[in-house]
Amino acid sequence: MAHRWTNDLTLADATPEAAFWNRRRIIAGLAGTGLAAALGAGARAEEALAPNTWDEVTSYCNYYEFGTGKGDPSKYADRMTVRPWSVKIDGLVDNPGAYSLEQILGEMTLEERLYRFRCVEAWSMVVPWQGFELADLLNMAGVQEGAKYVAFETLYRPSEMPGTAYKVLDWPYREGLRLDEAMHPLTMMATGIFGKPLPNQNGAPLRLVVPWKYGFKSIKSVVRITLTDQEPPASWNMANPREYGFYSNVNPHVSHPRWSQAIERRIGGGLFAKRQPTLMFNGYEAEVAPMYEGMDLAKFF
Amino acid sequence: MGPVNQLIRRLPVWALYLLGAVPAPWFFYLGLTGGLGVEPIKALEHEYGKLALQLLILTLAISPLRRLLGLNLMKFRRAIGLLCFFYVLCHLLVWLVLDVQNPGQILTDIAKRPYITIGMAGFVLMLPLALTSNNLSVRCLGRAWPRLHRLTYAAGLLGAVHFAMLVKGFQIEPLLYLGVVLALLAVRLPAALLRWQTTASDTSGRV
Numbered sequence: 001m002a003h004r005w006t007n008d009l010t011l012a013d014a015t016p017e018a019a020f021w022n023r024r025r026i027i028a029g030l031a032g033t034g035l036a037a038a039l040g041a042g043a044r045a046e047e048a049l050a051p052n053t054w055d056e057v058t059s060y061c062n063y064y065e066f067g068t069g070k071g072d073p074s075k076y077a078d079r080m081t082v083r084p085w086s087v088k089i090d091g092l093v094d095n096p097g098a099y100s101l102e103q104i105l106g107e108m109t110l111e112e113r114l115y116r117f118r119c120v121e122a123w124s125m126v127v128p129w130q131g132f133e134l135a136d137l138l139n140m141a142g143v144q145e146g147a148k149y150v151a152f153e154t155l156y157r158p159s160e161m162p163g164t165a166y167k168v169l170d171w172p173y174r175e176g177l178r179l180d181e182a183m184h185p186l187t188m189m190a191t192g193i194f195g196k197p198l199p200n201q202n203g204a205p206l207r208l209v210v211p212w213k214y215g216f217k218s219i220k221s222v223v224r225i226t227l228t229d230q231e232p233p234a235s236w237n238m239a240n241p242r243e244y245g246f247y248s249n250v251n252p253h254v255s256h257p258r259w260s261q262a263i264e265r266r267i268g269g270g271l272f273a274k275r276q277p278t279l280m281f282n283g284y285e286a287e288v289a290p291m292y293e294g295m296d297l298a299k300f301f
Numbered sequence: 302m303g304p305v306n307q308l309i310r311r312l313p314v315w316a317l318y319l320l321g322a323v324p325a326p327w328f329f330y331l332g333l334t335g336g337l338g339v340e341p342i343k344a345l346e347h348e349y350g351k352l353a354l355q356l357l358i359l360t361l362a363i364s365p366l367r368r369l370l371g372l373n374l375m376k377f378r379r380a381i382g383l384l385c386f387f388y389v390l391c392h393l394l395v396w397l398v399l400d401v402q403n404p405g406q407i408l409t410d411i412a413k414r415p416y417i418t419i420g421m422a423g424f425v426l427m428l429p430l431a432l433t434s435n436n437l438s439v440r441c442l443g444r445a446w447p448r449l450h451r452l453t454y455a456a457g458l459l460g461a462v463h464f465a466m467l468v469k470g471f472q473i474e475p476l477l478y479l480g481v482v483l484a485l486l487a488v489r490l491p492a493a494l495l496r497w498q499t500t501a502s503d504t505s506g507r508v
Contacts (some may be wrong), residue, residue, distance in 0.1 A: 027481060051386055056339040068472050071338060121469075123340060168470040239470055258414055258467065269330045289361045 040146030042135035051114060052125040054194055056268045061201045062119065063220055064168050072163065074200035079160045080221070082205045091151070091226040094142025102195050105191070108132035112195070113188065114294040118250045118282045118290055120214040122259040125267050129209055130192035134181045138172065143179070143227055149181040151175075152208060153224035169235045175219040176232035176246065177210065180291050186211055186284060189222070212281040212288045214248045249292070250282035252301045302371040311374065314380050321384040324352060325391055349392035352462060352495035355479055356385035357457045361485040369488075379434050382453070386431040389424055389460075404429045423459035426452045454489070459481045 063073035066080075084108035085101040110130055115245050140151070156172035158164045164171050179194045181187060190209045191198060198204040203220025210217050216236050226232070243257050252262045263275040292300075328348045332341035337348070360382045366372045374381075386420050410417045430452055432438070439446050461482040465475040 060339045064470065068470070068474075070340065123343075152370070166471070166473055168472055255413070260410065260415060263403075263406075265340075265342070266338050271329075271345070272401060273342065 007039075021281075049114060049116070049126055050264065051128045051194075052266075052268050052269050054210045057127055057193055058199045058202060060120075060123075060125075060267055063175065063201055063203070064165075065156070065163045065171070066201065069164040069167060074199075076162050077200035077204075079162075080155070080157070080204070081160060082200060082221070085205050085223075087206065087222060088143045088224045088228075089137075090224070091228050092144040092147040092156045093138075093227050094144060096141070104137065104140075105208075108136055110191065115186075115209060115211040116279075117209075117211065117215055117218075118264060118278065118285075120200065120216060120244070120248070120256060121177065122261065122264050122278075123267055124278075128194055129188065129190040130154055130195065131188045131190035131209065133185055134187045134189050134208065135185065137189060137225075138182060138227070141225075146229050147227040148179050148229050149227070149232050150177050151224075151226040151228055152177075152219045152222050154219055155221045172223075173219060173235045174232065174238075175208070175217055175234050177217070178291075179227075179233075181210070181288075183200060184288060184291070185190075186287055193278060212250055212284040214250060216244070217248050229283045247289075247292075247297075247300050249301070250278060250280070251297055251301065252280060254277040254298050302373075306320060306373045309376065313316055315415055317377050317380045318384070319381065320386065321356075325349070325388070342395065346368060346392060346400055346484045349388050349395060350464070353385050353388035353392055354460050356388060357453075357460055358478070358481055358485065361457050361482065362386060365485060365488050383434055384491050386435075389427060393424055394418050411469060419466065420463035422458045423463060426456045426459065430456070454486055458486065 002101065059074050060070050060071040061072065063077060066073040066076040070261050079140070083101075086098045087101070088098045091097045110132055112128060112130050114126060114128045115126050116124060134150075152175045155161075155174035156164065179186070188209045190203070190207050191205060193199075193202060198207065198220075203218075203222075204220050206224060207220045208218050217234075231246060234244075234246055236248075255261055260276055264278045265273055265275050279285070315403055328337070328345055331337045332345045335341075337344035360378060363381070364441040365372045365379050366374060401410065411421050412418070433446065433449060434441060442449065461475070465479050467493060468475055
């Protein structure tokens with residue numbers, strides 16, 4: 001169970017948030033001394049993947065079911081009832097059914113992972129997630145032979161979701177992955193951030209996290225997972241297939257009609273934050289590139 | 302409308318300039334101090350852009366308001382128009398300096414991304430309007446001045462379309478702005494048609 005993927009930047013995600021920030025301060029304090037030079041590249045790499053703060057991660061969200069403004073989700077998402085919660089797993093699986101969250105968590109090993117998170121709007125964050133590998137959940141359900149894709153659905157409950165009064169998208173929100181992407185050890189189902197339960201605006205109680213794809217692929221508040229042999233419909237792809245492909249892998253070489261994807265801005269840098277180059281597959285190229293070998297990524301964007 | 306118009310007559314134009322300019326440094330201050338959330342660059346860009354669009358709508362509303370409701374804001378039209386240009390400029394500067402940062406990228410964005418092309422076209426159309434918003438230009442240009450300033454209609458349309466194009470998904474807010482701009486242009490249509498007919502018959506009369 002789990003632990004098949006090892007973070008190459010483990011110091012930060014093993015350190016509690018407060019201690020982590022202290023550590024950064026200590027390193028900053030060493031600047032100018034010989035010690036800082038000795039820490040060298042290691043310290044710099046860690047700097048590059050310092051997690052965003054709790055406030056940043058929980059106050060700047062896209063969750064259109066609660067409104068299209070970045071602040072709307074944190075304002076309105078507490079209306080969503082997340083307990084009890086169950087996930088319907090169906091389609092080409094051996095054990096279809098409605099699984100309660102407790103049932104699922106009882107079977108899974110939770111772990112913490114620090115991932116880059118890149119939005120298609122060209123901003124990014126670094127988030128310490130807690131959760132488990134999706135592969136473990138799919139194995140629990142028993143994936144059948146003919147399955148090629150995994151489809152996901154977000155909760156659609158208009159009485160608790162003011163944003164759904166407008167047809168911004170064709171509700172319920174849907175997403176999908178190819179089976180190999182879904183089974184990849186980087187792909188996780190998150191239940192928490194910073195060691196705390198997921199806030200509703202971040203997709204409580206259970207959300208997908210696919211760190212090498214644009215953020216909208218990481219569907220929130222999942223209520224249904226379907227194994228299928230057909231490429232499933234995905235909400236943004238349905239709304240505007242010219243702008244949002246099914247794959248939506250982070251790719252600095254494939255420009256979006258409205259946002260250059262070559263560069264991004266880390267949230268939290270203030271009014272004078274500098275942009276930084278976007279990494280192929282959001283920095284997870286070594287891990288995921290083999291899955292797309294031989295594919296024209298400009299065509300299958 | 303009599304008392305309201307009287308009140309308006311008593312309000313000096315410089316007060317409007319002062320009042321209208323206040324949001325610019327205020328939003329910048331909020332952005333610096335965390336008042337605009339954790340991504341202040343985008344927030345500031347949007348605040349300035351939206352203010353510009355609101356002021357543009359207000360300038361377009363001035364003559365219909367006078368004609369239909371008898372509310373006379375004519376005295377403030379230049380001030381509102383110039384304030385609008387000021388916020389478009391602020392919006393553009395935030396985009397250039399704080400947002401994109403890279404000069405090469407800016408030209409690519411203008412050429413490649415339709416919503417930016419359209420926004421930029423709106424800004425270019427506003428340049429001659431801002432430059433000729435003074436008494437000397439009005440005197441020198443004579444009958445050409447009102448004709449030139451009909452570019453406001455195009456600028457308003459481009460601004461609203463720019464907003465509608467930049468949002469993700471089917472969103473109501475920018476469509477409301479676009480609807481108001483279209484309505485304000487539509488009420489001018491009869492007069493424009495009449496003008497066009499007169500010009501046409503003038504020309505044919507001369508031939």
